[in-house]
Amino acid sequence: MSGQASGITLDLDGELVQAEVVRSPRVRVARIQIGAQRPLRIIVPADTSDEDAADALRSKRSWIRDKLRLIERQETPRLGLDRPGVVWINGAAMQVIEGDVRFAREQDGVLVVPAGEQAAEALLRWYRRRAREYLRELVATEAKRLGCTFRRLAVRDQRTRWGSCAPTGTISLNWRLVIPPRSVARYVVVHELIHLSIPNHSKAFWRALSTALPDWEQAATWLSDHGHELRSYAPETRALRRRGTPTSAWGVDA
Ligand SMILES: [Zn+2]
Structure with a gap:
């Protein structure tokens, strides 16, 4: 984008928002761009003043605010609860493995569940x-x-x-x-x-x-x-690892 750029601070009903004004000789009608990881930007004809650009942005304030909210929500880091092979208790992950059990039970900080469809x-x-x-x-x-x-x-x-x-x-x-x-x-x-x-x-x-x-x-x-x-969390039981095969001749799990 060629042309002269400037920055303005907008007050959208009490919310201060930073916007970039980009002037282009090829643009006839103002165009607003908002995107994730990108500043709010308005591209305007070359002779547009900062005040006119600000007015144009202000006239779209509810649309801009909605967009900014949406981006903010989408950028909120995910917890990653659907990670396979773990369950979550009080904010901490606990490993889940398959074993020869009829019901899920905790053993040494690991959750052992029945294999297959019952998991x-x-x-x-x-x-x-x-x-x-x-x-x-x-x-x-x-x-x-x-x-x-x-x-x-x-x-x-x-x-x-x-x-x-x-x-x-x-x-x-x-x-x-x-x-x-x-x-x-x-x-x-x-x-x-x-x-x-x-x-x-x-x-x-x-x-x-x-x-x-x-x-x-x-x-x-x-x-x-x-x-x-x-x-929307549902425990993920695909790709569960099976408890290690017995390592001793007596068939005792390691
Ligand atoms: Zn309440």
Whole structure:
């Protein structure tokens, strides 16, 4: 692109955005370019002033903002939960191998699952059992700390929700909360526990949340960045390695 370039800073309803103005003798109508790893750029006829270029950009501000959001989301690093051969507990990977077992079970920090078609179901059962134990403990700990009482905890396979709270005092949580770091699950638990006494998202609710969990926003941001990947997670059982063949004459696994 030939021609004179300049940089301008735009205020799109309070959001400051840097844009590049490129002037070209071959351009008759202004053209806006936005892309990943590329600055926001407007290509304009050679005699266009910075102010006119800024006006042209401002007139498309909602389109520009939507585009920038989309790029930001797409550039958010993925967690890579679908990596084959591992399961995730509290933000850490655990190796999964096939072995001569009927149910999934942990042995020396490795998860051993039945071979073949049963692997996927065994893994899912194990995950949900792990999630129940973990979330039961987490809810009990937080309820005690905050001095609130709940009637029942249900751990469910919910595709769209992380947690919910019924007026009857039942708290439902998504089993996938066993996968991310504890701070993330803790945020969802505390959020629902506060709903027991404040069933809406009023100012009082957010105040109570900030008191109960001062750094809740970090966990909420983690969820909005990675929630989509976490929600669609299904353990990957293809390409599981089989436990090493016996190395001793007695047939004992190494
Ligand atoms: Zn809520």
